[in-house]
Structures are given as structure tokens and as C-alpha cells.
Amino acid sequence: xxxxxxxxxxxxxxxxxxxxxxxxxxxxxxxxxxxxxxxxxxxxxxxxxxxxxxxxxxxxxxxxxxxxxxxxxxxxxxxxxxxxxxxxxxxxxxxxxxxxxxxxxxxxxxxxxxxxxxxxxxxxxxxxxxxxxxxxxxxxxxxxxxxxxxxxxxxxxxxxxxxxxxxxxxxxxxxxxxxxxxxxxxxxxxxxxxxxxxxxxxxxxxxxxxxxxxxxxxxxxxxxxxxxxxxxxxxxxxxxxxxxxxxxxxxxxxxx
Ligand code: SF4
Ligand code: SF4
Numbered sequence: 323x324x325x326x327x328x329x330x331x332x333x334x335x336x337x338x339x340x341x342x343x344x345x346x347x348x349x350x351x352x353x354x355x356x357x358x359x360x361x362x363x364x365x366x367x368x369x370x371x372x373x374x375x376x377x378x379x380x381x382x383x384x385x386x387x388x389x390x391x392x393x394x395x396x397x398x399x400x401x402x403x404x405x406x407x408x409x410x411x412x413x414x415x416x417x418x419x420x421x422x423x424x425x426x427x428x429x430x431x432x433x434x435x436x437x438x439x440x441x442x443x444x445x446x447x448x449x450x451x452x453x454x455x456x457x458x459x460x461x462x463x464x465x466x467x468x469x470x471x472x473x474x475x476x477x478x479x480x481x482x483x484x485x486x487x488x489x490x491x492x493x494x495x496x497x498x499x500x501x502x503x504x505x506x507x508x509x510x511x512x513x514x515x516x517x518x519x520x521x522x523x524x525x526x527x528x529x530x531x532x533x534x535x536x537x538x539x540x541x542x543x544x545x546x547x548x549x550x551x552x553x554x555x556x557x558x559x560x561x562x563x564x565x566x567x568x569x570x571x572x573x574x575x576x577x578x
Contacts, residue, residue: 336440336456341474345457347438348468351423355464359437360419367391367404369519369559370489371431373552376523378429383521390417393516399497400506402516406431432486438465439474443491445498451491489556493519496560499568511567518559522552525559534562539575 339345350356367375376386387393392405408414418426424434440456455474459466478484500507507515518525526549529535535545547554558574565571 336458339439339455339457339474341453341455344471344473345438345466346469346471347465347477348470349465353464353468355462357419357421357423358462359460360416360424362408362414363406363416365406365416365431365433367406367431368486368490369493369556370486371433372404372520373522373556374429374486375426375431377552378426383523387520395512396506398506399500400508400512401497401500402512402520404520432483432490435481435483435486436478438463439477441474441487443494445495485553489553492557492560496563499564507567511563514566515563518563519556522555522559525555529555537577539577 372383372386372391375381375390376383379386381390390407392407393402394405395401396403406416409417418424418430424430438458438460440458442454442456443451445451453474472480478487506512517528529548535548544554544558548558549555561571561574565574565576
């Protein structure tokens with residue numbers, strides 16, 4: 323069973339919450355369990371999580387991978403999976419938790435933002451992403467005793483999840499296409515995905531060395547954005563992986 327199947331089974335076991343239904347929740351230093359959940363986590367990092375963390379920490383991807391990530395290959399897709407490495411202390415604490423809270427709060431991973439919601443998505447025939455929400459009500463979490471009311475949409479907005487969900491949904495579409503083939507990508511594509519998705523600084527160097535963008539139909543504005551901006555580079559990376567894996571990218575065409 324793969325990670326996505328396990329997540330789906332977990333979500334299906336939880337109460338679904340309708341988009342216009344409110345729940346009471348609050349997480350702040352006055353909550354008695356503050357910081358209790360920031361340890362011993364299997365915290366998966368998406369490419370966008372890694373981008374935001376590296377940007378906040380001002381770290382190269384080489385240093386990030388060496389010092390902060392546990393990486394293994396997903397058997398179903400053959401793509402690397404990144405997990406945040408917990409500290410080697412008795413609690414297996416998150417490396418970013420401090421007495422006063424999360425030390426990387428503005429760029430904390432999407433999973434930390436989403437809790438106590440679970441979010442499941444599927445794509446309709448027109449390619450629109452459809453969302454369902456679930457409430458992850460854990461016994462140790464005293465945040466549910468707080469009185470502030472949220473709908474799922476209000477929670478997502480408050481937690482700054484729009485950019486995370488947009489980027490992560492795009493990444494999930496790539497994974498879904500690979501899974502549809504019924505076999506993992508070959509090692510060459512796996513290595514390229516590790517570079518293009520998770521090492522955006524090294525990927526910039528690769529683009530410069532190979533002059534890859536010169537060989538694609540693309541206007542100068544987008545070329546400049548890809549060269550300068552890691553978010554534009556990640557968007558390009560996913561399309562380019564689709565081009566080399568499936569022969570089509572959403573907007574990318576090789577020059578004839
Ligand atoms: S990244 Fe921040 S919010 Fe997430 S587990 Fe670590 S300390 Fe907690
Ligand atoms: S257990 Fe719940 S309330 Fe307590 S710190 Fe974690 S999310 Fe916040």
C-alpha cells in the first residue's frame with residue numbers, strides 16, 4: 323500500500339466536514355498542550371515545502387538534504403520522497419520547535435498549516451480540483467476546547483494555504499499520471515525529478531549549463547522568471563518532467 327492510499331484510508335475513517343460548517347479550534351501559547359504535537363512526526367515535505375523552508379533558512383539544497391531530510395524512493399512512482407528529519411532527542415522533537423512555538427512559522431510546511439483539517443482532492447473531467455475536508459480530532463489536542471469558529475475555507479485562508487495547495491495539487495497531478503502508468507519511472511527520470519523538484523538552486527545551474535530553455539518555445543518574460551524565481555522554476559520543473567516522461571507538458575513545446 324502506498325502513502326497516498328494510506329492517507330486516503332485515514333481520511334475516510336474521519337468525520338467529513340462540509341465547506342460551510344464551522345468547527346471550534348485555536349492553537350496558541352495559552353493552549354495547555356502548546357507544542358505537544360511538534361515531535362515524533364512523519365512529516366512529509368512536498369517540493370513546495372522544501373522551497374519555502376530553504377528560502378526561510380537561506381540554505382542550499384545540498385545542505386538541506388544533508389542536514390534536514392530523510393529521502394527514499396516511493397515504490398509506486400520511483401520519485402524521491404522527502405521527510406523532515408526529527409532531532410535525536412528522547413522526544414524526537416521537530417528541529418524547529420522552540421518554547422515560544424514554531425521558529426519557522428511563516429514558512430512552516432503545508433501539513434502543519436492544515437491541521438486539524440484533513441484535505442482530500444480529486445480532479446474532475448475538466449481538470450478542476452475538487453476538495454473534501456475532514457476533521458482530525460485527536461484526544462491530546464486541546465485546541466478543540468477553544469471557542470473561535472472556522473469554516474474550512476476560513477481556516478485555509480488564515481493559515482496561508484492557498485499557495486501551498488495550488489503548488490501541491492499540481493505536484494499531485496504529476497504523481498497521479500505516473501501512477502496511472504502502473505509502474506515507477508526509470509532511474510534517469512527519477513534522478514531528474516530529484517534535481518528539478520527538490521534542488522531548485524542546482525536545477526537553475528543545470529538550465530544554464532544545458533541552455534535547455536533555448537530549446538523550448540517560450541517567451542523571454544517566462545525565461546527570465548524561471549531563471550530568477552524558484553516558484554516559477556518549480557512550476558516549469560513539473561511541466562518539463564511531464565514533457566520528458568509523457569511527451570507533453572501543459573504549455574511547453576520543443577522548438578521545431
Ligand atoms: S515545522 Fe513548526 S509547526 Fe511544524 S512540526 Fe515543526 S515546529 Fe511544529
Ligand atoms: S496539540 Fe493541538 S492545540 Fe496543542 S499544539 Fe498541537 S495543534 Fe496546537
